[in-house]
Amino acid sequence: MKYAVDASKMKQIDEFTIEKIGIPAMVLMERAAYETVSVIKRNIKRTDRILVVCGTGNNGGDGVAAGRILYGEGYDVAILFIGEETKCSPQMKEQLAIARNLELPFENCNKLHAYNIIIDAIFGVGLTRPISGYYADIIEQINASQSKVFSVDIPSGISADSGKLMSIAVKADYTITFGYQKHGLLLYPGVEYAGKIIVADIGFPKIAAEQANLDTFYYEKEDLNRLPLRKSYSNKGSYGRVLVIAGSKGVSGAAYLSAKSAYRCGAGLVKVMTSEENRAIIQTLLPEALFSAYDEVTEDSEGRLRRLLSELDWASVIVVGPGLGQTKEAEYLLDIVMNKAKVPVIYDADAITLLAGWMDYQKLAGQSRIDYLTERLQEQSVLTPHLKELSRLIRVPVSDISDNLIDTAIQCSYNSKLTYVMKDARTIVSHQHQRYINVSGNHGMATGGSGDVLTGIIAALIAQGMTLFEASCLGVYIHGYAGDVAAQEKGHYFMMAEDLINALEKVLQLKGQ
Ligand SMILES: NC(=O)C1=CN([C@@H]2O[C@H](COP(=O)(O)OP(=O)(O)OC[C@H]3O[C@@H](n4cnc5c(N)ncnc54)[C@H](OP(=O)(O)O)[C@@H]3O)[C@@H](O)[C@H]2O)[C@@H](O)CC1
Numbered sequence: 001m002k003y004a005v006d007a008s009k010m011k012q013i014d015e016f017t018i019e020k021i022g023i024p025a026m027v028l029m030e031r032a033a034y035e036t037v038s039v040i041k042r043n044i045k046r047t048d049r050i051l052v053v054c055g056t057g058n059n060g061g062d063g064v065a066a067g068r069i070l071y072g073e074g075y076d077v078a079i080l081f082i083g084e085e086t087k088c089s090p091q092m093k094e095q096l097a098i099a100r101n102l103e104l105p106f107e108n109c110n111k112l113h114a115y116n117i118i119i120d121a122i123f124g125v126g127l128t129r130p131i132s133g134y135y136a137d138i139i140e141q142i143n144a145s146q147s148k149v150f151s152v153d154i155p156s157g158i159s160a161d162s163g164k165l166m167s168i169a170v171k172a173d174y175t176i177t178f179g180y181q182k183h184g185l186l187l188y189p190g191v192e193y194a195g196k197i198i199v200a201d202i203g204f205p206k207i208a209a210e211q212a213n214l215d216t217f218y219y220e221k222e223d224l225n226r227l228p229l230r231k232s233y234s235n236k237g238s239y240g241r242v243l244v245i246a247g248s249k250g251v252s253g254a255a256y257l258s259a260k261s262a263y264r265c266g267a268g269l270v271k272v273m274t275s276e277e278n279r280a281i282i283q284t285l286l287p288e289a290l291f292s293a294y295d296e297v298t299e300d301s302e303g304r305l306r307r308l309l310s311e312l313d314w315a316s317v318i319v320v321g322p323g324l325g326q327t328k329e330a331e332y333l334l335d336i337v338m339n340k341a342k343v344p345v346i347y348d349a350d351a352i353t354l355l356a357g358w359m360d361y362q363k364l365a366g367q368s369r370i371d372y373l374t375e376r377l378q379e380q381s382v383l384t385p386h387l388k389e390l391s392r393l394i395r396v397p398v399s400d401i402s403d404n405l406i407d408t409a410i411q412c413s414y415n416s417k418l419t420y421v422m423k424d425a426r427t428i429v430s431h432q433h434q435r436y437i438n439v440s441g442n443h444g445m446a447t448g449g450s451g452d453v454l455t456g457i458i459a460a461l462i463a464q465g466m467t468l469f470e471a472s473c474l475g476v477y478i479h480g481y482a483g484d485v486a487a488q489e490k491g492h493y494f495m496m497a498e499d500l501i502n503a504l505e506k507v508l509q510l511k512g513q
């Protein structure tokens, strides 16, 4: 697990390190410059011509210092300073003075074509507003050039908070970022502008991060070790009972995919509760699953309710929604789950659309939709909307959500015990004040049934004892990782949901490696 920061958390860490610990800003800057140089040297040739493009802030200072170090080692380097010198930060002023004392060449016009390596040190985490004028012209020229581009801390023009373009941004081949990953480098489109990202340690002490209360993290391969332990002395009862309430007349795929994924991720028992019509197909495709029909014709309504309640009591975790439809029947089932379930519930797909529809007809008496959900659903609930479903749920346009993914996640879960899994190219899992940004996965996963697989994986992890938040974060990571394996084996066009389930075999075997 690694933390990622936004601009304000990074500033808190900087300030604490400089002011409370006493490490001078220039020391940090020199270390940042050395780390930058070390990455550059590994990726260029001695004969290359290097142009360092610097802005007025400390990002520019890092760039000038890196240029000076390379110059000292005999590289062919020039500095292009853009901006007004009177506006420079104190450290940038010092770096410029040092560079001048050493008679580093300064380029005073933008002859970018004469250089084949560009160090982008125009803006870092201090970028606060859209870029225009001369700055935008230079960035355009950098992007049009054939040069290899190294961005210092973050590609200039990418918001460190959201990953969005502040009108235009440098397209880098490498980004050397200091101390911590930035939200903007993990989120789209920032990811695509950053190229290969190197997180460099420049000596921020641990205590600086602790006092900043870092609250956003991501997983890497070693986090697969978080998978629940399996004991040699155990039986199927030790690994939980997943009840998948899913599917409708003639719609069995979603229920099948969810249930199979739950089994493949280690759940002890999985029961599919679906329409009687799906009995034959589910029992043929997945004979390991128990079966229960929610529309048994021989039952009267009381008998049916009794059986539904006993199924809810049987389960240690419930999935409701995949392929369930939005009929009266589906509403009835959802209503019972919401009111009677005493175990964790994952609300997915049609269940989320039905919840949104209910809220449309309710008089919420000034209560926000997020607060209504918090009050109405059991604390032990996970909601897994993709952005369109989330938009219907909280009545915020998709474009606003996608422009403010992290802020939306904070709003949803800050005053709530619910866990939100906001599914997108970078899925965000949010629970109270913590957020997880998922970095596994690829566009090949944008295929029917992919979400049903995810739901089954999360359910299995909850069934095996993980908390809802942990299970959601790890479930999303595993799902994406399986997508990466499937893409490697089958290709982005060809792969489909069943391939994700098959790829789980390889992913789960990575635990302990
Ligand atoms: N502090 C530390 O300890 C360490 C910091 N480090 C480095 O410092 C970087 C952060 O430095 P920073 O805070 O000085 O901000 P930075 O990104 O250089 O840009 C701010 C400048 O840009 C300007 N500006 C902003 N938007 C603009 C626009 N649209 N168009 C035009 N101008 C615009 C803004 O001007 P103003 O808003 O004042 O008009 C200001 O002059 C960080 O990313 C890392 O690389 C490392 O050395 C490690 C130690």
Ligand SMILES: [K+]
Residues within 6 Å of the ligand: 059, 120, 121, 122, 123, 124, 151, 152, 153, 154, 155, 156
């Ligand atoms: K930069």
